[in-house]
Amino acid sequence: MSKQSAIKVKNLVKNFGKDDNLVRVIENASFEIQKGEVVALIAPSGAGKTTLLMMIGCVIEPTSGEIWLGENMVYKDKWLAKDTRKIRREKIGFIFQAHYLVPFLNVLENITLLPQANKVSEEDALKKAMELLKYFEIDDKAYNMSSQLSGGQNQRVAIARALANNPEIILADEPTAALDGERAVSVIKMLKKIALEQNVAIITVTHDERILPYCDRIMKIQNRGIIFHDLNDEDIL
Amino acid sequence: MINLAARDIEHTLGKFIVTAMGVGMLLGIVLIMIGVYRGMMVEAEILLNDISADIWIVQEDTLGPFAESSRVHEDLKDIIYVMQGIDKSEAMTFQNIQLPRKDKPVRVVAVGYDIYGKINPINPQRLIKGRELKTDHYEIVVTDKTGFKLEDKIKLGRNLYTVVGITSKTVSNGGDPLVYLSLKDAQELQFLYSNKEIQNNEARGVENSESFMVNSIVATVKDGFNIDEIAQDIRKWQHKSVYTAAQQKEILTKNLIEKSSKQIGLFTVILVIVSTIIIALIIYTMTLEKMKVISIMKLMGLPNSLIIEMIVKETLLLGIFAFIFGNVFSHLIYDKFPKLVVLLIPDAWILFGVIILASILASFVGVKKVISADPAAAIGG
Numbered sequence: 004m005s006k007q008s009a010i011k012v013k014n015l016v017k018n019f020g021k022d023d024n025l026v027r028v029i030e031n032a033s034f035e036i037q038k039g040e041v042v043a044l045i046a047p048s049g050a051g052k053t054t055l056l057m058m059i060g061c062v063i064e065p066t067s068g069e070i071w072l073g074e075n076m077v078y079k080d081k082w083l084a085k086d087t088r089k090i091r092r093e094k095i096g097f098i099f100q101a102h103y104l105v106p107f108l109n110v111l112e113n114i115t116l117l118p119q120a121n122k123v124s125e126e127d128a129l130k131k132a133m134e135l136l137k138y139f140e141i142d143d144k145a146y147n148m149s150s151q152l153s154g155g156q157n158q159r160v161a162i163a164r165a166l167a168n169n170p171e172i173i174l175a176d177e178p179t180a181a182l183d184g185e186r187a188v189s190v191i192k193m194l195k196k197i198a199l200e201q202n203v204a205i206i207t208v209t210h211d212e213r214i215l216p217y218c219d220r221i222m223k224i225q226n227r228g229i230i231f232h233d234l235n236d237e238d239i240l
Numbered sequence: 241m242i243n244l245a246a247r248d249i250e251h252t253l254g255k256f257i258v259t260a261m262g263v264g265m266l267l268g269i270v271l272i273m274i275g276v277y278r279g280m281m282v283e284a285e286i287l288l289n290d291i292s293a294d295i296w297i298v299q300e301d302t303l304g305p306f307a308e309s310s311r312v313h314e315d316l317k318d319i320i321y322v323m324q325g326i327d328k329s330e331a332m333t334f335q336n337i338q339l340p341r342k343d344k345p346v347r348v349v350a351v352g353y354d355i356y357g358k359i360n361p362i363n364p365q366r367l368i369k370g371r372e373l374k375t376d377h378y379e380i381v382v383t384d385k386t387g388f389k390l391e392d393k394i395k396l397g398r399n400l401y402t403v404v405g406i407t408s409k410t411v412s413n414g415g416d417p418l419v420y421l422s423l424k425d426a427q428e429l430q431f432l433y434s435n436k437e438i439q440n441n442e443a444r445g446v447e448n449s450e451s452f453m454v455n456s457i458v459a460t461v462k463d464g465f466n467i468d469e470i471a472q473d474i475r476k477w478q479h480k481s482v483y484t485a486a487q488q489k490e491i492l493t494k495n496l497i498e499k500s501s502k503q504i505g506l507f508t509v510i511l512v513i514v515s516t517i518i519i520a521l522i523i524y525t526m527t528l529e530k531m532k533v534i535s536i537m538k539l540m541g542l543p544n545s546l547i548i549e550m551i552v553k554e555t556l557l558l559g560i561f562a563f564i565f566g567n568v569f570s571h572l573i574y575d576k577f578p579k580l581v582v583l584l585i586p587d588a589w590i591l592f593g594v595i596i597l598a599s600i601l602a603s604f605v606g607v608k609k610v611i612s613a614d615p616a617a618a619i620g621g
Contacts, residue, residue: 053619062539062616092541099619103536107251112242119241120542148251164540176619 008071009172009204010036010059012229015068017054028054030227032068036220038171041191041198041205043215046224052208053176055224059206060095060174061087073171092121096165096203098175102157104149110136110160111145114167121168128167135163139193155186162193166201173197175207179214191217244546245553248530259522260558263515264565267595270511271570272577274587277504279580284413284492287351288485290363291332293458294467296483297474303491304483305334305455306413312480314427314454320474325465330359331454333426336416339386339394346386348419349412352426352454359458362407362420370405376422381405383417397429413492415579427454512594519562520602523555527606531613539615551606559599563592 017029028051036042046052057063059070061077061084070078072094077083084090091097104113114132119125136142139159141152149157158178165173175194179187191207191214198205207218215221221232249256297320298304299311314331321329333352338345351361355373362372362381370390373379380401382388392403401421410418421429431453433441441447461467471482483491527534534547567588574581 057616057619060539088538088541088543090541091539092543095541097536097540097618099536103532103618105533105537107244107248108242112247116242116537117540117542120546125241 007037007039008035009038009040009073010034010206011069011071012059013069013071015055015058015070016066017051017058017063018066027227029058029065029224032224032227032229034222034229034231036204036206038202038204039198040219041195041207041217043218043221044206044208044224045210045215045221050224051227052224056174056176056206056208059172060097061090092117093168094171096168096170096173098158098161098165098173098178098207100177100180102149102154102161104157104160104164106149109146109148110141110152113149113160114164117164117168123168132163132167135166136160139163154181155189158182158186158190159193162190162197166197166203169201170203173203173205175205177208177210179209179211184213187211187213188217190214241546243553244550245557248550248554249557256558257561260561261565263518263522263558263562265569266511266515266518267562267566267591268569268573270508270515270591271566271583271588272574272581273504273508273511274591275570275574275581275583276577276579277501278582278584278587280413280415280497280500280504281493282582283411283415283580284497285489286409286411287361287413287418288489288492290366290410291359291361291458292460292485293359294461294485295459295471295474296485296488297457297459297478297480298455298483300479300481302481303495304481304488305332306488307491307495310455311453312455312457314423314452316478316480317457317459319478320457320459323470323473325462325470327460327462328358329457329459330354330357331423331457332359332361333423333430333455334412335426335430335455337396337419337429339382339388339396339419341387346417348383348386348417349414350419350421350426350429352421352423352430354423357423359460362405363410366407366410367405368408370403372405373420373422374404376424378402378425379404379422381407381420383410383419384408385411385417386419396425397432399425401425409580411580413497423454427452430455512591512598515562515595516598516602519555519558519599520605522558523551523602523606524609526554527551527609531609532618534610534613535615535618538613539618544611547610548607551610552600552603555599555603555606556596559595559602563595566591 013033015029015032019026019028044052054063058065065078067080077090111132114135115128118128133142136145141156141159144152144156179190182190194205195217197203223230223232296304302308302310304310317329317331320326335350337350338347353361373381378399378401380394380403382403384406388403390403394401412418461470467484471484474480474482537547570583574583
């Protein structure tokens, strides 16, 4: 395994149901994503984008295959770690279509929640959170509730939250779907910058053609398998 | 670590307070129910304590004037008085009567006693206005709850009685206000028939001699004598039922109030169960409202223990706030009840313990929902 490999998937299979009701979603998917890379995951609705994302995120158990996160194999026909939640907590950051900030916590608390659950001291968690807020130029909103922020500001807080636990991987599920063109581009640029500066691998599920030029690679689910597109290909979506 | 429960409550403080107040009112009713029971116990003992008799002598094979009809001869008090070990002995009557009042008659228990006797059922500490009875006829001491004032005239039977004294907090074991009459007046009221009734009885050959009857003889025992032995002697030689103060208390509290207390106890248990179910439903609803957030927390990798801690803390806080509101509510309304309501601190602490347990039980529904929350549900709209 390459030292720079962040995600490696080998012969991954995911089926739902049994016998006559068997639905094959992913078949023998194999790919590798390097640290610092931003990869767009595209496919028609219902093709299994979210399922693939959730398998990589150790949320949904695959049917068979192998998943490596960094140097650690986390799945080989079964979860190899007893607590997959710990893997998520320590290695993965999630960004969603909507910001999904905890509504009863302020911006700072939303960002420090996960590090504190990871036993990071309150002082260190706050320091890191303030750094992230400054990085995203919303440090003046640290004590605001999410209801007091605009959509773009909330999405930036959500990205800051995803970075708070210093993840190796960020899994984003249509992070720009709810944003207008300018903000969508601004978010993907931000993700690109983070990937490079913090050496994080980012997979972003998207239908948004506007953000594709900012991705390093485009991964498409086609006929239940994975194919990679060149950025210059036409009609990717 | 961030206190998620406190932050969530802070975020929806108004809703939380209104909910806690609602549950609190229910708990306030629980406290009132317990208070009514305590009040019944206190009321049951007021007259017994005021009379302070060691022995109650009543009609043979009866439980005495508070439980069933009892008639003994008035002169029995003299026979009892000369017995060895007896200090004082007096005759008394107890009867339910209605005092006529302009708006609505008042049901009371009339206590008849010998105003020259040595055992006085009127506790001087409870006499708040006027004086005790001084003449054998046509004077009455009433409880303030009857609504009468000093010098008011009350028609009882054939005669007009003047209110000469007013007592406070004097009620019978049934919660009816007490009034005090001279023994002669009380006997007349209880045993003297109307002229027509007397004529009717005479025509039938029935003698009207019951005005020398009373309902009970009460006696005190000299120091150094055994009350039980004296009671046993009276049973043996006078063919009467005799109860010590402790036995009389038991008759009042156990035999007479037992059913009421069971009823109140059952109501209290039902109310506590209903409160628990309501708390559980509130917590379930509160958890349902947070399911998306909970799924996201689980997806991000927050341990279940942290989320469960939030639910349990919120439930406990709801229980504690409801308990505080319940206490305030019960203290605001307890004196509005027609019967005595006694709110005791130990009862409140017991209820607090029960509510804490109930809250923990109620939180299980929320906890179950948290455990079953699918982190994958966080993604996909």
